[in-house]
Amino acid sequence: MSQSSSRRYLKDPVSYDPSDTPRPMPASPEPPPSPCVGVCTMDDDGHCMGCLRSLTEIAQWTELSPEEQWDIVRQLPERDPAMGA
Numbered sequence: 041m042s043q044s045s046s047r048r049y050l051k052d053p054v055s056y057d058p059s060d061t062p063r064p065m066p067a068s069p070e071p072p073p074s075p076c077v078g079v080c081t082m083d084d085d086g087h088c089m090g091c092l093r094s095l096t097e098i099a100q101w102t103e104l105s106p107e108e109q110w111d112i113v114r115q116l117p118e119r120d121p122a123m124g125a
Contacts (some may be wrong), residue, residue: 071106072113085119092119 076098079090086094093101097112104112117123 069106069110071109074101075113075116083121087119092116 075091075093077090079088081089082095083089088094088098091098093112093116101109
């Protein structure tokens with residue numbers, strides 16, 4: 041008996057369709073690294089001059105979901121005075 045003929049499959053390899061048993065999606069993406077750069081000074085608009093987050097965003101950062109954190113990170117370039125905002 042050859043090695044290939046002695047194999048036993050849990051599922052028939054000919055008719056197996058992986059889409060029949062979808063893999064679970066991760067609960068959420070990985071969180072972004074904190075945008076904090078250690079310059080904790082607020083500007084006149086209420087944003088940190090270092091990371092550009094508001095006090096509320098900074099205070100709640102660890103309680104936010106990864107999706108909420110990524111939403112904030114995507115907004116940061118619009119708050120950067122060097123970018124002409």
